Amino acid sequence: MSDVVIQTTNLSKELTSSLLRRKVRILSGLDLSVTRGETFGLIGPNGAGKTTSIKLMLGLMRPTEGKAEILGMPAGDKRALAKLGYLPENPYFYSHLTGREFLDFAGQLFGIESKQRRERAGELIKTVGLSEAADMQMRKYSKGMLQRLGIAQSLINNPELVFWDEPMSGLDPIGRRDVRQILLSLKEKGTTIFFNSHLLPDVNEVCDRVGVMFKGRMVVQEKVKNISGQGNYKDLEDFFLEVIAKAEADSGAAAAAGTQSKEAVS
Amino acid sequence: MSENSRNNSVDAVIAIALNTFRETVRDRIIYALILFAAIVTVLGIILGSLSVGQDIRILKDIGLAAISLIGGIIAVFAGTNLVYKELERRTIYIIFTKPVSGWQFVLGKYIGLCLCVLVMVAAMGAFLSIIVASVGSGFGGASFFDQLREITQELSLIYLELLFVTALATFFSTFSTPVMSVLFTLAIWLAGHLGESLLELGKLSQNPFLAQCLSIVFYCLPDFAGLTRIRGHLLYGTVPGTEVLTYLITYVLAYVLMLLVLAAIVTERKEFT
Numbered sequence: 405m406s407d408v409v410i411q412t413t414n415l416s417k418e419l420t421s422s423l424l425r426r427k428v429r430i431l432s433g434l435d436l437s438v439t440r441g442e443t444f445g446l447i448g449p450n451g452a453g454k455t456t457s458i459k460l461m462l463g464l465m466r467p468t469e470g471k472a473e474i475l476g477m478p479a480g481d482k483r484a485l486a487k488l489g490y491l492p493e494n495p496y497f498y499s500h501l502t503g504r505e506f507l508d509f510a511g512q513l514f515g516i517e518s519k520q521r522r523e524r525a526g527e528l529i530k531t532v533g534l535s536e537a538a539d540m541q542m543r544k545y546s547k548g549m550l551q552r553l554g555i556a557q558s559l560i561n562n563p564e565l566v567f568w569d570e571p572m573s574g575l576d577p578i579g580r581r582d583v584r585q586i587l588l589s590l591k592e593k594g595t596t597i598f599f600n601s602h603l604l605p606d607v608n609e610v611c612d613r614v615g616v617m618f619k620g621r622m623v624v625q626e627k628v629k630n631i632s633g634q635g636n637y638k639d640l641e642d643f644f645l646e647v648i649a650k651a652e653a654d655s656g657a658a659a660a661a662g663t664q665s666k667e668a669v670s
Numbered sequence: 671m672s673e674n675s676r677n678n679s680v681d682a683v684i685a686i687a688l689n690t691f692r693e694t695v696r697d698r699i700i701y702a703l704i705l706f707a708a709i710v711t712v713l714g715i716i717l718g719s720l721s722v723g724q725d726i727r728i729l730k731d732i733g734l735a736a737i738s739l740i741g742g743i744i745a746v747f748a749g750t751n752l753v754y755k756e757l758e759r760r761t762i763y764i765i766f767t768k769p770v771s772g773w774q775f776v777l778g779k780y781i782g783l784c785l786c787v788l789v790m791v792a793a794m795g796a797f798l799s800i801i802v803a804s805v806g807s808g809f810g811g812a813s814f815f816d817q818l819r820e821i822t823q824e825l826s827l828i829y830l831e832l833l834f835v836t837a838l839a840t841f842f843s844t845f846s847t848p849v850m851s852v853l854f855t856l857a858i859w860l861a862g863h864l865g866e867s868l869l870e871l872g873k874l875s876q877n878p879f880l881a882q883c884l885s886i887v888f889y890c891l892p893d894f895a896g897l898t899r900i901r902g903h904l905l906y907g908t909v910p911g912t913e914v915l916t917y918l919i920t921y922v923l924a925y926v927l928m929l930l931v932l933a934a935i936v937t938e939r940k941e942f943t
Contacts (some may be wrong), residue, residue, distance in 0.1 A: 419943065459942065459943075462767050463766075463767075463942050464763060464766060464767065464942040465774040465938030465942065465943060466941055476940075482769040482770075482771070483769070485767060485768055485769045486768075486769040488767075490763070490764075492760060492764070494765045495764075496759050496760055496761065497759075497761060497764065498689065498693060498756060498759075498761060499694050500696040500697075501689070501692065501693075505692075508686075509689055510683055510764065512680075512681050512682070512684070512685035513681075513682050513685050513686075513765065513767075513768040513770055514768055515681045515682065515771070536763070553807070557764065569768075629709065
């Protein structure tokens with residue numbers, strides 16, 4: 405079996421704005437490969453294309469150009485989806501269900517047998533610290549509780565690979581610590597983890613490699629051990645700010661060059 | 671398809687159906703609508719008592735009309751929100767990042783809503799039967815079981831029509847906003863009841879081209895008028911033959927299947943941005 409579990413080649417996405425029918429490129433030529441057992445963190449400012457990248461890898465969106473392969477299968481393939489877990493950004497679930505009912509529902513979608521589903525749901529409820537709220541309707545859940553439940557549902561099938569979009573969002577410091585621990589225990593088990601986050605200290609602590617995105621492009625990919633406390637960078641935040649500053653300067657220079665060449669032509 | 675993947679397919683449909691059923695029955699508006707149907711049914715006693723010897727018929731007519739209307743409202747409003755709500759709340763991401771196909775999603779949603787409509791129609795029908803039985807015994811009318819049989823036959827036809835309406839609402843909900851879906855569903859539902867008038871209009875126009883166009887529209891629209899006609903016969907104690915019933919059931923199921931297949935194709939091609 406191949407060791408590469410996520411492979412994207414020139415993955416690009418254009419959207420058409422509904423009013424002016426103008427095409428907007430939200431992701432350009434993403435080339436990425438993540439190996440089995442690796443923890444990859446995707447970082448970048450808002451609107452950089454992080455969530456779009458995940459949606460393309462999961463088959464929720466179709467690429468305009470390029471392709472994505474997950475576990476050796478095309479993005480969105482049901483056989484691959486059966487082996488992965490996904491936590492969407494700011495999750496909002498069925499408010500009429502209790503947390504336990506929701507986990508049961510998620511397990512049923514994977515075709516997990518009833519007894520196994522109940523056991524797994526019970527384990528996960530404990531892991532994410534929702535024991536007291538498990539039988540409460542989700543309409544009464546706080547943002548942090550929904551986030552915890554979202555993490556639990558993404559693990560119901562014991563996935564080989566997880567995609568988490570902003571897993572620390574909405575969590576208090578205790579919640580963040582708990583999620584960090586879950587991430588580390590998944591890592592220990594050999595699960596491949598791909599996640600987006602703005603919280604760089606957490607990324608620094610759990611990731612093997614990071615990719616920095618800016619305006620729909622992957623600007624740099626680097627191993628975390630090569631960044632923190634080494635070379636010119638104090639820590640990951642320092643590295644990130646410098647990469648973004650350089651990317652901004654490059655994009656400004658490119659825009660200026662474009663304007664100059666237009667003026668020269670006219 | 672292996673036995674295991676077939677089981678998984680069925681599991682996903684059942685899970686989505688039960689979730690939809692639970693979501694719909696836990697909506698308090700539905701109970702307000704059922705209460706309204708019950709009040710209208712009770713009012714039927716008063717209206718029935720004003721007639722001469724037709725009290726049970728009027729009570730049944732009013733009660734069944736209320737059930738048909740309320741069942742229709744539940745089917746249209748819950749149906750047109752089926753997919754839109756999932757998109758708006760982004761719960762659809764949770765479903766389509768699991769091994770679930772578009773057809774499983776659409777079928778599960780449809781079955782869940784049909785199950786909910788069935789329970790509501792049965793509950794309102796039970797209430798009507800009790801009222802009819804209590805009023806009927808006082809006036810020495812037909813036996814309780816005769817009344818129950820007639821009401822059950824009527825309710826079955828109402829439910830058959832609601833299966834149709836639910837499929838229409840489900841189909842429109844896959845690509846349109848709830849408001850537009852409600853308008854489209856109600857327009858087709860109404861046009862389905864007035865279909866034969868289109869043929870008449872074609873004849874009256876004496877324009878062969880217009881008559882041809884209207885007859886094409888007539889054959890494309892669902893024929894709800896046929897169902898209403900049979901319900902009318904039932905009210906007067908004429909039970910339709912097996913052939914007619916088989917034709918009706920096959921017609922409705924074929925139409926429902928076509929709408930669900932189209933809904934599944936639309937869902938499968940959808941992008942979730």
